[in-house]
Amino acid sequence: MSANPESGGDSPSNSDAKPEAWLRDFGDHLYAYAMFRVRDRQIAEDLVQEALLAAWKGYGKFQGRSSEKTWLTTILHNKIVDFVRKASRENLVFTEDELVAEKPGEFDDEGRVTVDHRIGAWAMRPDQLAHSGEFWEVLMSCIGKLPPDIGEVFKLREIDGLSTEEICKQKRIQKNNYWVIMHRARKGLRECLTRNWFGKT
Amino acid sequence: MNKMIPNCRQxxxxxxxxxxxxxxxxxxxxxxxxxxxxxxCSRYGKQLKFMSRLCDQLPEYGDFGKKNPMPEESRQRIAQALKRGPGGEAE
Incomplete structure (x- = not known):
């Protein structure tokens, strides 16, 4: 056994890394993911660069258990999460209209779902979806259709994995408002996915 | 329904x-x-949970680059930075 598992034995060292090939093969993917999260070209570029350099430096730890693409995406994901955590706080302000989650006539006077708005079943087959590129594009475009600030809160929670407390602090929103925002976002996304994917026959 | 039990909206x-x-x-x-x-509401709950799981997997399975490729200038700047080595040192 080598004293230093990161440089000895069969583990790759960082001289085996192929950063130029990563940039060539996965650059578009990484950049577009960063853009999806930060919506700023310069920041996206910086994050991709940081991620590639970090990957190069840490290549010895790459075990080959996932594909290089997945591994690089995870490193970029972590860089993005660090970035959004450190980003300056801002006040998100929502209009009442934006926070209305329900459609007219969706519920009756007693708050029951009405016949026209019944919720249909989804065929939930995660293994099939995983390898359907088309599905992930629909998911991204549905997230993109949420009102921008609502979409941002949603992404912080569901894509970046920040806690409710962190998000409320970061965006200076009350917890009560936060519940409404997330409810609104999830409801909108569920409808969009039903329309564009799960409800299609 | 009974007052203890929430309605669909709730x-x-x-x-x-x-x-x-x-x-x-x-x-x-x-x-x-x-x-x-x-x-x-039973379906609604399951679908929300499923969506949350999908969002978790989006970075891994989503192929983002097809529609929004990296601008050439960005690619060149990053390539330059990579020439300097993993710690930024000249090779």
Whole structure:
């Protein structure tokens, strides 16, 4: 056994890394993911660069258990999460209209779902979806259709994995408002996915 | 329904909230009872959970680059930075 598992034995060292090939093969993917999260070209570029350099430096730890693409995406994901955590706080302000989650006539006077708005079943087959590129594009475009600030809160929670407390602090929103925002976002996304994917026959 | 049991509107709100924090047990129980009696809300809850899992997998499975390729200038700047080595040193 080598004293230093990161440089000895069969583990790759960082001289085996192929950063130029990563940039060539996965650059578009990484950049577009960063853009999806930060919506700023310069920041996206910086994050991709940081991620590639970090990957190069840490290549010895790459075990080959996932594909290089997945591994690089995870490193970029972590860089993005660090970035959004450190980003300056801002006040998100929502209009009442934006926070209305329900459609007219969706519920009756007693708050029951009405016949026209019944919720249909989804065929939930995660293994099939995983390898359907088309599905992930629909998911991204549905997230993109949420009102921008609502979409941002949603992404912080569901894509970046920040806690409710962190998000409320970061965006200076009350917890009560936060519940409404997330409810609104999830409801909108569920409808969009039903329309564009799960409800299609 | 009984006053202890939330209606559909409230149940849907609670489904969402339950994904962000653990609801008090009495509320969880009330949601479950509602869902035993209501296919719509039962489906709604399952679909929300499923969506959350999909969002978690999006970075891994999504292929982002097809529609928004990296601008050539960005690519060149990053390539330059990579020439300087992993720690930024000249090779």
């Amino acid at each position: 149940t849907q709100e609670l489904h969402s909230r339950g994904l962000d924090e653990k609801l008090p047990w009495l509320q969880r129980l009330a949601v479950r009872i509602h869902c035993l009696l209501c296919t719509c």
